[in-house]
Amino acid sequence: MATAGLSACDNGFEELNKNPLTVTQEQFKAEYLFSTAQYRTFRGDETNSLYYGSTMTQQMATLSDRGIFDFFGDKYVYHESANDNLWLATYDGGLGPVKLLEDIFHLAEGKDDYHNLVQMTRIWRTIVYSRLTDMYGDIPYSEAGKGYYDRLFRPKYDAQKDIYSHMLAELEDATAKLDVSRKTFASADIAYKGDITKWKKLGYSMMLRLGMRLSKVDPESARLWADKAFKGGTFASNADNLVIRGADAAGANSNLVNGQSEMFRVGFVPGKLSATFFNFMKNGGDPRLKYIAAIYPDWRNNSVKDTNPAIQKGLPNGLNATTVKSDPSYDPTKNEHQYSGVNRDIFAKFDGPRFFATFAESEFLLAEAAVRGWITADAKARYESGVAGAMKVLTTYDASAVISDQDIAAYLLANPYSGAMGTEKALEQINTQYWAATFLNGYETYANLRRSGYPKLVPVQYPDNDSNGKIPSRLRYPQSEMVYNKVSYETAVGRQGADNFNTKIWWDK
Structure with missing residues (x-):
């Protein structure tokens, strides 16, 4: 009887011990994770982009060397934390986009109601992984993020060639399957608010970008993918740009602000505009420069600045606080902050x-594809459209940063398309404009510089550099990988080459 009494109470006991605050898998919805994955892609990876990407490509410069908040790529020096940042932020098991996207697939894949969300997630995954593989080379891909579900705690490193093949196939299939007649998940999508037409344009624009990455290593594949993307329909205007904004204008919650802007605003970043970038704009009469550049004599004080064009100048890369005093650009009557930095009123909003x-990037890539004969399009028209798009986009940073159609026309007249001067001259001009258009997106600037070879930069020769005076070809793997994923790490190094700044990644061979 006692046993029967206990048995009769089992159901009530189970109900009593359920945590009312626990969300079951049946109750949890995949869309809750999508906006978080988008935002975690946006927030938390600033140091790789700024400290390495923007300086190795000579958009930014610094007099510092190996301090906590230095632009280490200026002098090609290794700093473990800055070097590892993108990797660790991406693979973070709690909030990293890799795990979040894997969760979405686990919850949504195969469920008809989630059809569009799955396709959007597949496209977003290519954004996350393409940045990572472009910075490091071979990376965990097919087995990444599967520790919780498949107990794969030491994922293999996939070869970049295979990663690119899969990403491009994913883009083709996912973009084709997006369906405007199905649920769009507008409230979960902080990028496009569920606009499926724009998601399709993003899919084809990413296809164009990744396809053109293959221009050196596999030009025939590059041609095929560029043609597919062009026929599919890439970005048509700046309204299609993939852009995410910080969510806390007051800066009260650092987890919700634009971290890149935050670093400029609060004075963590003593970076200056590179003389290479500054002089390109100044010598070409580029109307963007008046909005980009400002001098802060006290670089920690946002309220004291000078935008007088007569005294603006960029900082040559590869100098420190001592060697700059011997440089012809240095004025001994002023402090070391006499060089132009980023205008914080425009670019440092939380x-x-x-x-x-962006639209401009896609237009430049289409111009290049046309020059190469890979698509049937007017290279000159695409080039000029790219220039205009890159200039008009500044109003996204601040409404006051308006560049008129007349100013754009004057710039194009002074800097005409050089297609008549030959293929190489056209490619140099297009990709140099691409370099300018990707200002502050160090990942893309750095990737396209390695792919195209333009602009032709003179490497710095800092005495204590870690790349033998060459522009680095990649970042190093985190040292933790040598301990926690030793076999996979060693396999990747054996296939790709020594784990240093000089080993080229697959598409850059």
């Missing part, structure tokens, strides 16, 4: 934008 892919 709710400011971060760009992942």
Whole structure:
């Protein structure tokens, strides 16, 4: 009887011991994770982009060397934390986009109601992984993020060639399957608010970007993918740009602001505009420069600045606080902050934008594809459209940063398309403009510089550099990988080459 009494109470006991605050898998919805994955892609990876990407490509410069908040790529020096940042932020098991996207697939894949969300997640995954593989080379891909579900705690490193093949196939299939007649998940999508037409344009624009990455290593594949993307329909205007803004204009919650803007605003970043970048704009009469550049004599004080064009100048890369005093550009009557930095009123807003892919970039890539004969298009028209798009986009940072159609026309007249001077001259001009258009998106600037070879930069020769005076070809793997994923790490190094700044990644061979 006692046993029967206990048995009769089992159901009530189970109900009593259920945590009312626990969300079951049946109750949890995949869309809750999507906006978080988007935002975690946006927030938390600033140091790789700024400290390495923007300086190795000579958009930014610094007099510092190996301090906590230095632009280490200026002098090609290794700093473990800055070097590892993108990797660790991406693979973070709690909030990293890799795990979040894997969760979405686990919850949503195969469920008809989630059809569009799955396709959007597949496209977003290519954004996350393409940045990572472009910075490091071979990376965990097919087995990444599967520790919780498949007990794969030491994922293999996939070869970059295979990663690119899969990403491009994913883009083709996912973009084709997006369906405007199905649920769009507008409230979960902080990028496009569920606009499926724009998601399709993003898919084809990413296809164009990744396809053109293959221009050196596999030009025939590059041609095929560029043609597919062009026929599919890439970004048509700046309204299609993939951009995410910080969510806290007051800067009260650092987890919700644009971290890149935050670093400029609060004075963590003593970076200056590189003389290479500054002089390109100044010598070409570029109307963007008046909005980009400002001098802060006390670089920690946002309220004291000078935008007088007569005294603006960029800082040559590869100098420190001692060697700059011997440089012809240095004025001994002023302090070391006599060089132009980023105008913080425009680019240092806590709710400011971060760009992942833009109309201007797509137009320049289409111009290049046309020059190469890979698509049937007017290269000159695409080039000029790219220039205009890159200039008009500044209003996304601040409404006051208006560049008129007349100013754009005057710039194009002074800097005409050089297609008549030959293919190489056209490619140099197009990709140099691409370099300018990706200002502050160090990942894309750095990737396209390695792919195209333009602009032709003179490497710095800092005495204590870690790349033998060459522009680095990649970042190093985190040292933790040598301990926690030793076999996979060693396999990747054996296949790709020594784990240093000089080993080229697959598409850059």
